[in-house]
Amino acid sequence: xxGVTQTPKFxxxxxxxxxxxxxxxxxxxxxxxxxxxxxxMGLRLIHYSVGAGITDQGEVPNGYNVSRSxxxxxxxxxxxxxxxxxxxxxxxxxxxxxxxxxxxGPGTRLLVx
Amino acid sequence: xxxxxxxxxxxxxxxxxxxAFNCTxxxxxxxSFFWYRQDCRKEPKLLMSVYSSGNExxxxxxxxxxxxxxxxLLIRDSKLSDSATxxxxxxxxxxxxxxxxxxxxxxxxxx
Numbered sequence: 001x002x003g004v005t006q007t008p009k010f011x012x013x014x015x016x017x018x019x020x021x022x023x024x025x026x027x028x029x030x031x032x033x034x035x036x037x038x039x040x041m042g043l044r045l046i047h048y049s050v051g052a053g054i055t056d057q058g059e060v061p062n063g064y065n066v067s068r069s070x071x072x073x074x075x076x077x078x079x080x081x082x083x084x085x086x087x088x089x090x091x092x093x094x095x096x097x098x099x100x101x102x103x104x105g106p107g108t109r110l111l112v113x
Numbered sequence: 114x115x116x117x118x119x120x121x122x123x124x125x126x127x128x129x130x131x132x133a134f135n136c137t138x139x140x141x142x143x144x145s146f147f148w149y150r151q152d153c154r155k156e157p158k159l160l161m162s163v164y165s166s167g168n169e170x171x172x173x174x175x176x177x178x179x180x181x182x183x184x185x186l187l188i189r190d191s192k193l194s195d196s197a198t199x200x201x202x203x204x205x206x207x208x209x210x211x212x213x214x215x216x217x218x219x220x221x222x223x224x
Contacts, residue, residue: 035214042117042200042214043157090156102212104156 001026004105006091012111013081021076021108023091029103031094032074033058034066036087037107043090049074081112116140117203119215126191127223133187134218136201144211146177146184149200151217157200160186188220196222 007022025032033048045058049068063085065077074093078085091105116139126132138146146163161168163175163184174187184203188195201215 040216042216045212101159104158106156
């Protein structure tokens with residue numbers, strides 16, 4: 001199993017550009033989520049999904065969209081990038097949701113100029 | 114707002130020593146507790162869950178004190194490879210947004 005994979009590893013954007021961060025898992029996990037990690041801050045939940053076709057907002061959803069058309073994939077879209085979205089983004093998945101072990105992807109480092 | 118507080122460190126500890134750090138949480142209704150390890154520029158990985166009775170995994174011991182609302186992690190006979198950031202994670206339930214991550218404690222094991 002590849003576990004949780006994320007692409008790209010690194011990305012530089014200009015303010016106003018849009019992009020999609022890809023996340024996929026091959027463990028048949030129902031629950032998937034996106035976090036951002038900033039210096040001096042804990043991981044903060046952006047959006048999450050409890051299954052295909054179901055998504056919900058986390059703590060910091062503004063400026064991001066998600067969709068979950070399959071169990072395996074959970075892309076995160078930045079609609080119009082801003083410097084405040086410079087961060088490291090982690091995708092995570094688990095079987096039963098927040099109470100269980102979260103498996104994280106390797107992360108995407110995003111710089112918005 | 115649910116809070117999970119950790120001493121950011123860094124804790125500089127000689128190899129072979131014992132080190133312990135705590136994490137406090139504000140929500141008394143919190144249901145489950147975890148320690149994750151995060152290496153530099155890597156993703157977090159589960160180190161161990163924390164059970165009410167306390168639990169041990171090799172050189173690592175985790176304790177939960179519900180009355181005082183803190184959890185602790187003890188590392189015995191520390192190795193150079195233990196150098197990492199240790200994240201305290203608390204699940205307050207209420208659905209998929211129930212996990213709260215601490216900012217982490219940075220541990221450096223020195224030869």
